[in-house]
Amino acid sequence: MKKIFLIGAMLLFLLGAKAQKNDGTVSSLIKTENYFNEEVAKEGISEAFLKMTGKNGVVFRPNPVNIKQYYNQNPSKATNLSWQPEFAMISKDGELGFTTGLYTLNNEQPSFGHYLSIWRSNQQKKWELALDAGIAHDKPIADAKQVFLDPSDYKYPKLIGPKKMKMREDIVFSTDLLLSKALNQTGNKNFKDFYADEVRYYFPGKLPIIGKANAVNFIYGMGKQVTSYPNFVDRAFSGDLAYTNGKATIGQKKYNYIRIWQKDAQSKWNIILDMYLEAE
Known part of the structure; x- marks a missing residue:
């Protein structure tokens, strides 16, 4: 029984690592955003942000503060936040990217807005959240068109001091x-x-x-x-x-x-x- 549990835990860990893996395409960033969203639903807002963020990640509350520091000091187990990427782009080297789209706070009276997530690839080629921000607005009348952009070419100087x-x-x-x-x-x-x-x-x-x-x-x-x-x-x-x-x-x-x-x-x-x- 213990062996089965350990195998299951290892599989979950590997699935999580794969979800954050940066393969140099914008689709890997979208997969990371979707995994992030799933983590909020399972673990709550604080645990998900702490898991997905780099040590220097910034969140606006309303002024910029360190994400890890903020959620360690303001823990929240809420799972009522969800979002859907609608526009995303990554750099030619695959090290910097961003996503943005509609978010929903699912309270008795749902509220809506648009988020902006900026992501950095770490040394293990995993996406880490570098910046998180958002604005609130009324519910959109129609769904937005999804636009996910890979670089048009991958040419850039490789040797730069x-x-x-x-x-x-x-x-x-x-x-x-x-x-x-x-x-x-x-x-x-x-x-x-x-x-x-x-x-x-x-x-x-x-x-x-x-x-x-x-x-x-x-x-x-x-x-x-x-x-x-x-x-x-x-x-x-x-x-x-x-x-x-x-x-x-x-x-x-x-x-x-x-x-x-x-x-x-x-x-x-x-x-x-x-x-x-x-x-x-």
């Missing part, structure tokens, strides 16, 4: 900083020069706004000056995908923001997802 890597990160940070300066000097019109055509704009209380024209029109429609300043950057070794986060002000209200950046065929960095979270 620490100085070159730091320069790469500095370029992304400087691009975000350039946007910040432009917003200060000439206002919200500058977003159109930094957004990708299919940018996703996430704002508290609003369903995701997709497309540059729609996002810019929403920003103009608020009638409030946006300012922002980055304080963190991380970039894939392959140099094609990155994210920044920092502080923003819209009118008189304070926000945290997270921006996903992608380098296009002309080596220009564009924002493909821009999320705002109410700050303390």
Whole structure:
């Protein structure tokens, strides 16, 4: 009986390890998200987050805090959180990726929103959660189309020293900083020069706004000056995908923001997802 139990436990462990395994495809990231979701249903929110997160993972509550520290100090056995990825992408080297989609809190009165998970591959080639954030909004009328993107090609310089890597990160940070300066000097019109055509704009209380024209029109429609300043950057070794986060002000209200950046065929960095979270 004891032997059967040990074999069963080993099989569960191997299935869990396989679910988190990064094979360099976006499908491996989707499998990890789905496994993460199943772990919440089985073990509760705290145990699932502690299991899936790297030591430096960050969650916004509402300001950024270490995930492991937060859930060790605020344990929750709740299993009423579920989600469904609808948009995902990974870098050419398979080391950095993100997923986003609808989440549901299944209370007596269900509540809804969109989450953003940023993932890093560790030395064991397993996906670890690097950042978790979300906005609340009304229930969507229709299901969103699923878009899961592998890289269009896998070409990138393989031999890059620490100085070159730091320069790469500095370029992304400087691009975000350039946007910040432009917003200060000439206002919200500058977003159109930094957004990708299919940018996703996430704002508290609003369903995701997709497309540059729609996002810019929403920003103009608020009638409030946006300012922002980055304080963190991380970039894939392959140099094609990155994210920044920092502080923003819209009118008189304070926000945290997270921006996903992608380098296009002309080596220009564009924002493909821009999320705002109410700050303390």
